[in-house]
Amino acid sequence: MQPLLKVQALSKTFNVRAGLFSRKKFEVLKNISFSVGKGESIAVIGETGSGKSTLAKLLSGADSADSGQILLENNIIENNGVRDNQCRHIRMIFQDSGASLNPGLTIGDMLDDCLLYNTDFEKLERIEKINTTLSKVGLLIDHQHYYPHMFSVGQLQRVALARALILDPKVVVLDEAVSSLDPSIRAQIVNLLLKLQRDTGLTYVMITHHLSLVRHISDQVIVLDKGEVVEYGPTESVFQNPQSKVTQRLLSC
């Protein structure tokens, strides 16, 4: 099967201050390569500082890489740090949805902005699209007149999901989006994510440290350590038979 998302030799370095005038290069990601098929999920695990969140930012286009390519359906969307302006195909959901939504905009306005800047839909089409997206994530159409503070945590996560899904993306990047929720709400959101994947063939890139959830949801696992891929393979084989020291340490606790 042709992979949907393909990442080839992605690298990223940051310049950090080393002294008064000198600067030091700090490699966050070194030669990351992986591929995911349509309707599959890939999980990225690793300790803090291993470059998980940087990878998420690079994938969603919030930051640009130094070298390497990102391919979506065999079209290069990022080549050596130059991004094709197609942010609509890879969307991201953040950890704290309460803090990542604009408190001054109603949900409807916020979703409308997404469509206004990324599509050439007419007014009526946009309203129609907002309504279908809201019902897709299990919210009511009337919720578009609400402000973010009027929602509970679980509903906010649904709003964040609606904002990601409104542009019909092919890949959704979840940066700790489910593991920070309360157990009963987490179960609801996970069910919703799984249902959307089954129905529309979405691809998820999950960044999390909740290992039992990774085992349940994802098809493949990448283990990162200090910016390098130390292990990459199908979830079950990685969990059953971890090869590297880092993975063994992560899984044993």
Next chain:
Amino acid sequence: MQLLDVRNLTIELRTSETVIRAVDRVSFSLKEGEVHALVGESGSGKSLIAKAIVGVLNERWDITADRIHWRGVDLMRLTPEQRRKTVSQDIAMIYQDPSRCLDPTAKIFDQIAETLPEIASKGFFLKRNRERKDRVKALIHKVGIKNHEAVLSSYPHELSEGVCQKVMIAMAIARTPKLLIADEPTTALESTTKAQVFRLLKSLNQLKNMSILMISHELEEIAHWSHGIHVLYCGQMVEAGPTHKIFSQPRHPYTQALLKSLPDYEQGLAHKEPFYALKGTIPTLQHLPIGCRLGPRCPQAQKACVVTPKFTKHNGHSYACHFPLIKDMR
């Protein structure tokens, strides 16, 4: 011997219009050397209970209780000075969000040195100073920080969350308390540091015979080493009992839902199959339902549920439900 014994603890918040009952008649007790867990989702009043025991809630909250006995002494009847003395001697608390609870303007060394108990040392002040330094160093080694010089001479914002958490633990165990209240000690940490913190707490429990009251929203984290679990929902205690009984035979629909949302526990679940989830969301404190607070979300709810259910106790396993789950889960 009963270390801590709390009966009908109620915590209320007075607002301009109404009185919100955030914690509704919670009772539990803790024996010496035991590890107990308070489990519940956010807003279920776990942290409030811990703060009420330690006595750090401000006067906006009304705390009433039949008794809060600490080794036979009722904390509610002591004067504030006496109470502070007893609590600071025997109870220590690890607060949520360690990097925010440490003093941002003082170095780690000064903060830890401040918590050390006074010792009647005879020497000169130079000798006393050296002694204090040694004791701080020993404490910080005990919680698993190796490069003590760098850590002790830095400010909290320069350290990672995991190290801050360890510093908090070091400050908590400085007086070798009888009871340690740990309020979500591992939420901010990744899995390897989390395991380290748990190992540390476990060894303190076994070697020093220190009782621990763990507060967490994840059932699985504390399942392996706690003696008892108390499940809270929206300020009501819904189920309490020994850990193995709660896991093997949950009586309350909410406990069952919590257990079933764990992929580790629910073994019959195929890959990518949906979890069992309760409908709806946690009610806010302003709009609490009457009677059993799980009522609107409960799959078994019936007419009788508008009356608050009584606590039924059976072989040390107690639950508050009109229609408990009698048959085994599997």
